[in-house]
Amino acid sequence: MDCTLCGEPIANHSPEFHSLKLNDERTVEICDACARAFVAWQGEKLARLFPTRAMKSWQERRGRRR
Ligand SMILES: [Zn+2]
Numbered sequence: 001m002d003c004t005l006c007g008e009p010i011a012n013h014s015p016e017f018h019s020l021k022l023n024d025e026r027t028v029e030i031c032d033a034c035a036r037a038f039v040a041w042q043g044e045k046l047a048r049l050f051p052t053r054a055m056k057s058w059q060e061r062r063g064r065r066r
Contacts, residue, residue: 003031 001013010018010031018035021027030038 001029003034004028005030005034008033 001010001018002008003010003018005028008031010029013029018029018031019027020030
């Protein structure tokens with residue numbers, strides 16, 4: 001079974017850990033290295049999104065009080 005993202009064969013493939021079901025017709029296989037990269041990428045996005053969102057709601061709350 002090869003990784004859908006990088007094309008490398010997935011060692012010790014197990015559907016539980018490597019198969020991501022997108023919908024009824026489509027399942028992708030993701031190797032451990034790509035899964036780690038994906039999680040790191042999402043983590044960076046969340047870190048970038050959350051301060052902005054927290055700051056925005058803080059400003060909105062302050063604005064309402066005035
Ligand atoms: Zn991969």
